[in-house]
Amino acid sequence: MFSHVMLGADDIDTAKKFYDATLGVLGAREGSIDPKGRLIYIHNGGAFLVTKPIDGQPASCGNGSTIGFVMESPEQAKAWHDAGVAAGGTSIEDEPGERPGSGMYLAYLRDPSGNKLCALHRLG
Numbered sequence: 270m271f272s273h274v275m276l277g278a279d280d281i282d283t284a285k286k287f288y289d290a291t292l293g294v295l296g297a298r299e300g301s302i303d304p305k306g307r308l309i310y311i312h313n314g315g316a317f318l319v320t321k322p323i324d325g326q327p328a329s330c331g332n333g334s335t336i337g338f339v340m341e342s343p344e345q346a347k348a349w350h351d352a353g354v355a356a357g358g359t360s361i362e363d364e365p366g367e368r369p370g371s372g373m374y375l376a377y378l379r380d381p382s383g384n385k386l387c388a389l390h391r392l393g
Contacts (some may be wrong), residue, residue, distance in 0.1 A: 276336070281308050285300055288300055291352050292310050300319075341390070354378070357381045361379055362377040
């Protein structure tokens with residue numbers, strides 16, 4: 270259904286440090302910056318981009334928006350979370366772990382621009 274996901278950031282260098290760390294845990298190569306200044310990751314057939322807003326206004330996170338990343342294991346989700354915190358992200362919501370009765374292991378972060386991200390592994 271989706272061709273790509275693009276998020277806004279005012280500081281592309283800070284975003285690159287964060288996303289190189291978190292997406293690297295998933296096996297993605299280091300992001301590249303195109304001639305328009307957009308940070309680009311291509312992995313497993315998907316494209317994830319980070320850019321300064323084209324309208325020239327400051328970047329802002331979407332209230333109620335979350336970008337979810339599929340994880341292969343609870344350990345990978347925890348490593349993703351830890352890499353994100355070490356690279357300038359903020360741990361939010363509950364600590365990484367299984368959500369009772371949900372059949373899911375979840376970890377949540379805000380990136381340095383405030384975008385809400387989730388690592389999700391379906392258990393069993």
